Amino acid sequence: MITLTDQQVFAWLSAFLLPFFRVLGMMTSAPIFSNRSYPTRARVALAAAVAVLVAPFAGAPETALLGTAAGIGAVAQEVAVGITIGFVARLLFTGFEMAGELIGLQMGLSFAGFFDPQAGTANPVGLTINSVSTLTFVAINGPLALLATVIESFQWLPAGSSAAAFLSERSPLQLGAETFALALSLALPFMGMLLFVNMAMGVVSRVAPQLNLFGVGFPVTILVGLVMLSVGLPMIEAPLMAHFERLLAHLSR
Numbered sequence: 128m129i130t131l132t133d134q135q136v137f138a139w140l141s142a143f144l145l146p147f148f149r150v151l152g153m154m155t156s157a158p159i160f161s162n163r164s165y166p167t168r169a170r171v172a173l174a175a176a177v178a179v180l181v182a183p184f185a186g187a188p189e190t191a192l193l194g195t196a197a198g199i200g201a202v203a204q205e206v207a208v209g210i211t212i213g214f215v216a217r218l219l220f221t222g223f224e225m226a227g228e229l230i231g232l233q234m235g236l237s238f239a240g241f242f243d244p245q246a247g248t249a250n251p252v253g254l255t256i257n258s259v260s261t262l263t264f265v266a267i268n269g270p271l272a273l274l275a276t277v278i279e280s281f282q283w284l285p286a287g288s289s290a291a292a293f294l295s296e297r298s299p300l301q302l303g304a305e306t307f308a309l310a311l312s313l314a315l316p317f318m319g320m321l322l323f324v325n326m327a328m329g330v331v332s333r334v335a336p337q338l339n340l341f342g343v344g345f346p347v348t349i350l351v352g353l354v355m356l357s358v359g360l361p362m363i364e365a366p367l368m369a370h371f372e373r374l375l376a377h378l379s380r
Contacts, residue, residue: 141198145205145286146185147178152209153277157216158261159270181278185286205286209277216273218302219370222309223260223363227253229314233321234352235345252356259360263367276375309370317355324351 151174154160160170231250264270328344 141201142182142185142286143178145201146181146281147174148202149205149209149280149286150174150177150181150274150277152206153213153273154209155213156210157213157270157273158220158264160273161213161217177274177278181281185281201286208280208284212273212277212280215302215374216269218306219309219367219374220257220260220264222306222370223313223367224253224257225306225310226313227256229310230256230317230321230352230356233318234349236349236352252352255356256360256363259363260367263364264371267364267368267371269371272371272375309366313366316359317352320355321348321352324348 151171154170154174159165228250231252234252236250236252324347325344328347
């Protein structure tokens with residue numbers, strides 16, 4: 128007759144739950160997985176399936192941790208590691224959203240946010256670029272790459288081990304600076320062209336004061352912005368791929 132002790136059962140649960148909470152933490156903050164349209168039950172089921180697969184080599188301690196202060200700290204640490212991985216991936220889309228907001232502001236489409244209660248203060252350009260970047264992220268198998276990154280993280284950061292070094296190396300200032308640099312690099316060509324158009328409209332208004340600048344200026348800037356978006360949006364895959372590869376390298380060791 129096979130007998131099991133409480134220590135063995137808790138040890139097995141620790142080996143399963145510690146990877147489970149890391150994967151679930153990543154899905155809580157990562158793009159696509161954290162979307163409201165993604166069911167919570169499916170998210171939990173996928174995290175459990177991944178945890179079952181990685182539990183044999185996750186490096187969880189053989190001693191029972193659950194029910195102790197050390198076990199609660201280990202669970203909180205695994206959740207923090209997973210949320211950090213997902214949050215770093217989320218910053219990639221924040222850069223694209225920021226670029227869309229800057230472009231829409233220069234085009235004069237920020238007023239559309241006042242008439243769209245669903246979007247709030249977001250302008251249509253920001254929503255469009257966010258949707259295109261999300262679809263591109265799915266097309267390049269970004270969610271699978273994030274899952275692979277979390278699974279590989281158990282090799283250099285076993286479950287239950289100290290993650291202080293990993294969390295401290297992901298400086299919010301550095302990540303914020305990279306996000307701002309990405310947004311500026313995407314929006315700068317549009318902002319430069321629209322600034323030139325506004326300067327040209329200012330010269331025209333000085334030459335012909337009877338011209339209604341507000342009646343002509345907004346359609347011209349919107350038309351120029353839409354033409355540039357139609358040309359530039361198909362090229363969004365290259366910067367997304369480059370920054371996503373940098374992101375994965377930043378998360379791994």
